[in-house]
Amino acid sequence: MEVLSESEKSRILKKLGVGTELLPRFKYNDPAVIALKAEPGDIIKIERDDGTGKYNAYKAVSAK
Numbered sequence: 001m002e003v004l005s006e007s008e009k010s011r012i013l014k015k016l017g018v019g020t021e022l023l024p025r026f027k028y029n030d031p032a033v034i035a036l037k038a039e040p041g042d043i044i045k046i047e048r049d050d051g052t053g054k055y056n057a058y059k060a061v062s063a064k
Helices: 006-016 031-036
Strands: 043-049 054-061
């Protein structure tokens, strides 16, 4: 997991054709958010491997 920079955030939102409000959410007090030192409004990239291949998922950090 990693917090995206502002330029990466803009690129991913444009690529997906959505706004931050349409992404799945992490609560601001989630242990993963705290460990990553993410702030509300940040987007976290999650690298996953489901056995057939690797892919990325994205979640936004909610304010409350």
